[in-house]
Structures are given as C-alpha cells and as structure tokens.
Amino acid sequence: MNHLETNFYEAVSVILFGIGFMNLLLQNNLIKKFIGLNIMDTAVYLFLAAQGYIFGRVAPILTDGVIDASYYVNPIPAGLVLTGIVVSVSITAFSLALVQRLYKHYGSLNMDEIMRLSREEEGE
Amino acid sequence: MKDKKSFWEHLKAWVDGEEVILNADKYIATRTPKESLNWHKFFSVQNVKENKRNYAVLSVGITALFIGIMLSVVDALPEFGSPYNPSNNEVMVRYLEKGIEETGAVNFVAGMILDYRAFDTFGEANVLFLAVMCVVLLLKKDKKNYSAKEEQENQEDDFFDTNEKRPILQIGAKMLAPMVILYGIYVVLNGHLSPGGGFSGGSIIGAGLILYASAYGQKKMQTFFTFKTFTKICAGGLLTYCACKSYSFFTGANHVGYEIPKGIPGNILSAGFILPLNICVGLIVACTMYGFYALFTKGDI
Amino acid sequence: MSTEIQIILLAFLVACALGVSLTKNLFIAVIIFMGYSSIMAVIWLFLESPDLAITEAAVGAGVDSVLFFLTLKKVHILKGTREG
Numbered sequence: 254m255n256h257l258e259t260n261f262y263e264a265v266s267v268i269l270f271g272i273g274f275m276n277l278l279l280q281n282n283l284i285k286k287f288i289g290l291n292i293m294d295t296a297v298y299l300f301l302a303a304q305g306y307i308f309g310r311v312a313p314i315l316t317d318g319v320i321d322a323s324y325y326v327n328p329i330p331a332g333l334v335l336t337g338i339v340v341s342v343s344i345t346a347f348s349l350a351l352v353q354r355l356y357k358h359y360g361s362l363n364m365d366e367i368m369r370l371s372r373e374e375e376g377e
Numbered sequence: 378m379k380d381k382k383s384f385w386e387h388l389k390a391w392v393d394g395e396e397v398i399l400n401a402d403k404y405i406a407t408r409t410p411k412e413s414l415n416w417h418k419f420f421s422v423q424n425v426k427e428n429k430r431n432y433a434v435l436s437v438g439i440t441a442l443f444i445g446i447m448l449s450v451v452d453a454l455p456e457f458g459s460p461y462n463p464s465n466n467e468v469m470v471r472y473l474e475k476g477i478e479e480t481g482a483v484n485f486v487a488g489m490i491l492d493y494r495a496f497d498t499f500g501e502a503n504v505l506f507l508a509v510m511c512v513v514l515l516l517k518k519d520k521k522n523y524s525a526k527e528e529q530e531n532q533e534d535d536f537f538d539t540n541e542k543r544p545i546l547q548i549g550a551k552m553l554a555p556m557v558i559l560y561g562i563y564v565v566l567n568g569h570l571s572p573g574g575g576f577s578g579g580s581i582i583g584a585g586l587i588l589y590a591s592a593y594g595q596k597k598m599q600t601f602f603t604f605k606t607f608t609k610i611c612a613g614g615l616l617t618y619c620a621c622k623s624y625s626f627f628t629g630a631n632h633v634g635y636e637i638p639k640g641i642p643g644n645i646l647s648a649g650f651i652l653p654l655n656i657c658v659g660l661i662v663a664c665t666m667y668g669f670y671a672l673f674t675k676g677d678i
Numbered sequence: 679m680s681t682e683i684q685i686i687l688l689a690f691l692v693a694c695a696l697g698v699s700l701t702k703n704l705f706i707a708v709i710i711f712m713g714y715s716s717i718m719a720v721i722w723l724f725l726e727s728p729d730l731a732i733t734e735a736a737v738g739a740g741v742d743s744v745l746f747f748l749t750l751k752k753v754h755i756l757k758g759t760r761e762g
Contacts (some may be wrong), residue, residue, distance in 0.1 A: 255452065256453075256457070259456050259457050260454055260456070261457070267447040267451055268444060268692060271443060272695040273695065274440050285699075285707060288746075289699070291742070292698070292714070295715075299721070300732075302730065305465070307459070307465060308459070312572070313473065313484070313485035313486055315642070321473075322473040322474050323476070326725075327469045328486045328489055329464075331486045333731055334732060335486065335574075335576055336490065338737055339501065339662065339737065341741075341744055343507075343508030343662050344508070345746075346509075346669045346745055349746070350511070350516050350673075350751045352749060353673075354515055354516070360711065364752060486727075486729050501756060572732055577732040577736055580733065583741060669745060673745060673748040673752070
C-alpha cells in the first residue's frame with residue numbers, strides 16, 4: 254500500500270485542490286477567489302484523467318486498424334473531463350458577470366467591504 | 378393561518394395552490410425573529426470571520442487536514458498507469474472493441490460522448506445556453522441598469538474603436554482570424570476522425586471571432602452577427618440536436634427496425650449522426666463564446 | 679526521461695498555483711493563470727488525451743483569460759484604462 258511515489262499525478266492534483274481551496278477561503282478579492290475556483294476545477298480534472306492513463310498505450314483514436322482494448326488508454330475519463338471543461342468556462346463567465354454587477358452596485362471588489370456595505374444598506 | 382391545521386395540511390394546501398400568504402412582504406416585516414440558540418451566537422460564521430487570525434489559522438488547519446487525509450487515500454490507491462486498475466473495467470473494453478462497429482467513429486471519445494452518452498452532451502449544451510442567458514440577464518444594456526457615466530465610457534470606447542489607428546492589431550487580425558476560424562471548422566468537421574470535435578472546434582471558432590471583434594470593434598461585427606442571429610443559431614442548434622437524438626425514443630433502445638447508415642469508418646461522411654451533432658455543438662459553443670465576449674465588453678451582442 | 683519532464687511540469691503547476699495565491703497584482707495573477715492553463719494543456723498530451731489538450735488550450739488559455747481581462751477592465755484595475 255505504498256504508492257505515493259508512483260501516484261504523483263494524483264498527489265499533485267490533491268495539493269492543487271488544497272491550494273485552490275485556500276484561495277477560496279483566505280483571499281478577500283473576488284477575482285482571486287474565482288481563479289482559486291478554476292484551480293480546484295483543473296485539479297479534479299487532473300485526478301480523473303490520471304485514473305484513465307495506462308502505461309505504454311496510445312490515445313483512443315484508431316491507429317493502424319487495431320481493434321483491441323489492450324492497445325488504447327481508457328476513453329471514459331477523457332469524455333467526462335471534456336464536458337467538465339466547457340461547464341467550468343460557463344461557470345467562470347457567470348460568476349464574473351456577477352462580480353461586475355457587484356462592482357457596479359458597491360464600487361468595490363473586496364469581500365469584507367461588500368459585506369459591510371450590504372449590512373449598512375439593510376440596517377438603514 | 379388562523380384555524381389550527383397541522384403542518385402537513387398547510388404544506389399540502391400550499392402545494393395545491395389553495396393557500397397563499399397574502400401580502401408576503403408585510404407578513405415578513407411583522408414577523409418576530411425567533412430566538413436563536415445560544416451556541417449559534419458564539420459560533421456564527423461572522424464571529425469567526427471577524428477574528429482574522431483565528432479564521433486564517435482555522436482555514437489553514439482544515440485545508441492541511443484535508444490534504445493529509447487525501448494524500449493517505451492517494452497512497453492507498455492502486456498504482457498509476459497499471460492496466461489492472463478497477464477503473465479500467467469492462468465498460469472501457471466494450472467501448473473500445475465494439476465502438477467502431479456500433480458508432481462508426483474512428484475517434485472513440487467522440488463516439489462515446491455523441492453516441493453512447495449523447496443525452497449527457499445535450500444537457501451540457503443546454504448548460505452553456507443557460508449560462509449565456511444568465512449573463513444576458515445580468516449584463517444586457519437597458520435604461521434601468523445603465524448610468525450616464527457608463528454611457529459616456531461606452532461612447533469613448535466607440536470613438537477609440539473607429540478613430541484610433543491600431544495597424545499591428547488590425548493587420549494581424551485580418552491575417553489570423555480567417556485562419557483561426559478555418560482551423561476551427563476543420564476541427565469541428567473532423568471530430569469523429571481526429572482529436573477535437575464540437576467543444577474544442579467551437580471554442581476555437583469563438584476565439585477567432587473574439588480576435589476579429591477586438592481588432593475592428595463591435596460595430597463591424599454587428600453587420601453579420603446580431604442578437605437575432607445569435608438566438609436563431611443557438612435555438613436552431615439545440616432543436617436540431619434534440620431532433621437528431623430523439624429517434625432513439627421512437628425506435629427503441631437498440632434502434633430496432635431502423636438503422637442509420639454508418640458508412641465506411643475513416644470517411645468524412647460516416648459515423649451516422651455524429652457529424653451533424655458535432656456541427657450543432659460547435660455552432661452553439663462558438664456563439665456562446667462570442668456572446669460572452671460581446672456582453673462583457675458592450676453589454677450587447 | 680519522460681517521467682522527469684512530467685514531474686517538472688507538475689512542479690511548475692504547483693508553483694503557478696502558489697504564485698496566483700501570493701501575488702498582489704490582479705493583472706499578474708491572471709497572466710500566471712494563463713500560463714497554468716497552457717502547462718495543463720501539455721500535461722493532457724502526456725496523459726494521452728489530445729481532445730482535452732485542444733479544448734484546454736482554446737478555453738483555458740484563450741477564452742477564460744479574455745473574460746478575466748475584460749472584467750479587470752470593467753472594474754477599472756488595468757493600467758492604461760480609466761482610473762487605473
């Protein structure tokens with residue numbers, strides 16, 4: 254049960270996920286928070302794609318007419334991640350649109366500042 | 378709310394639409410807030426967040442704990458790149474060995490996401506359409522959400538677009554944008570033969586459109602790409618996708634009695650419905666990417 | 679040899695992620711994120727999934743960064759635009 258040195262892709266993806274999560278928790282700037290969210294996304298994709306890789310095999314596109322499952326890598330994680338990447342860009346666009354509206358209303362990108370201003374607005 | 382009913386009866390009446398809260402805003406204003414529990418006062422998120430140092434230490438600790446647990450899980454995972462991993466199971470074998478016979482696509486990933494799992498991709502195209510509609514809701518220009526200052530900024534931008542000389546960007550865009558768009562079309566059309574497909578080709582076409590729009594301004598784009606064309610292409614693409622894929626409903630799970638001609642694998646006109654589906658997805662993605670750009674710059678497509 | 683290159687690329691990924699977290703300037707953060715996405719596209723090639731490489735290069739390094747830059751322009755942070 255000691256595969257940490259061979260499973261370096263998974264290990265790195267876990268570390269990247271942690272860094273993105275720290276960004277999400279500790280950054281006060283909204284744009285940096287969303288960059289952190291994107292880093293978390295790519296970390297999950299890296300983990301998934303690493304699960305499908307098999308040493309010494311080629312990409313899942315028919316080569317030299319070989320129809321044999323032991324010649325290609327696993328195509329399923331690639332399909333899952335392909336849809337995931339495009340969803341992540343739509344999430345990014347939506348959240349950045351929200352950031353623009355927040356800036357228009359409060360004139361700030363700082364999370365604490367926005368929270369303070371919104372509480373003042375409600376309490377008036 | 379006066380007569381005593383049980384909670385479930387209230388809920389049932391509310392679901393059936395027989396009972397509504399009239400003047401809901403007034404009701405909410407007069408409602409006295411419930412006494413919160415004591416522990417809530419000490420451990421609310423706001424309290425924790427106000428104490429900067431505690432919050433930082435807490436979040437670093439939680440993340441470190443998480444990374445530690447996950448690294449121990451990674452330690453126990455099967456070896457990277459081994460063919461005997463549980464994720465490389467009979468599903469993959471089926472896709473790889475029967476894929477060409479059943480879908481006709483040389484690229485197994487395209488065959489998988491547009492034939493075996495086509496409904497998944499359909500939902501995903503819908504997610505893109507929904508996202509761009511949400512951005513339209515948030516950022517589209519209208520009289521109520523537009524101040525004079527922004528109007529002035531927009532006019533300045535328009536002025537720079539038309540009057541400023543940007544020869545490097547403009548000549549570069551003139552040479553590059555057609556090639557980028559052509560490459561995108563190639564990637565879309567060869568989605569079942571080579572790496573690529575609707576998503577990647579569509580985003581390449583969108584990037585080409587963005588390049589052109591950023592060099593020549595939105596006014597010039599609007600000669601051939603308006604909000605009307607945008608909605609027409611998006612809705613048309615989604616409806617075509619739906620129509621192409623819903624034949625499975627009428628012919629049964631294994632397309633009994635009606636077989637789509639697969640063609641010779643490797644030809645451009647092969648693989649059944651994968652080529653038209655790729656074109657639909659590509660059009661939707663390209664329009665979405667350009668729509669994001671246009672809404673982010675001017676608030677109008 | 680290939681393993682060493684992959685380890686170097688992964689280390690670069692972690693360095694980019696840390697750089698995004700630690701830099702103060704938002705413009706530099708977005709540029710670093712762009713580099714992160716490009717390196718990710720190379721890693722997809724090493725993992726034998728060229729579909730993902732094309733998509734990540736077009737989406738992550740292209741469209742995503744354009745959206746971030748446009749937001750930075752709209753919130754008046756970029757230098758050379760208004761009030762920046």
